[in-house]
Amino acid sequence: MADTLDAAEVADRLRGLPAWSRDGDQIRRQVTAPSFPAGIEVVADVARAAEDADHHPDIDIRWRTLTFALSTHSAGGLTGKDFALAAVIDQIAARHGAG
Ligand SMILES: C[C@H](O)[C@H](O)[C@H]1CNC2=NC(N)=NC(=O)C2=N1
Numbered sequence: 001m002a003d004t005l006d007a008a009e010v011a012d013r014l015r016g017l018p019a020w021s022r023d024g025d026q027i028r029r030q031v032t033a034p035s036f037p038a039g040i041e042v043v044a045d046v047a048r049a050a051e052d053a054d055h056h057p058d059i060d061i062r063w064r065t066l067t068f069a070l071s072t073h074s075a076g077g078l079t080g081k082d083f084a085l086a087a088v089i090d091q092i093a094a095r096h097g098a099g
Helices: 007-015 036-053 080-095
Strands: 021-023 026-032 058-062 065-070
Touching: 007 021, 026 080, 036 058, 036 065, 036 080, 065 080
Parallel strands: none
Antiparallel strands: 021 026, 026 065, 058 065
């Protein structure tokens, strides 16, 4: 089981991921896709990356607005896995022209 990060480590890692913010035991970001189908493509790519990493975000879909939330449930908090997947989600969003 991965170790949870302390508050200072979380703050440090968030500085490298400006679209993300901490919400308790989660980090979250919103992504606005160019269209609803583009948003679904973002979600499909994130699903593949999540399966590869065996680490899965909570995803909320509202038309073109996606919200991703990450936490390591098995560890009961935030770990390096959350920040690694957050960086991948940022890359996927950028590839689809989503901000
Ligand atoms: C057995 C498997 O590794 C676990 O169930 C994984 C799957 N995906 C997961 N995703 C997240 N976000 N947290 C977990 O603790 C987690 N555990």
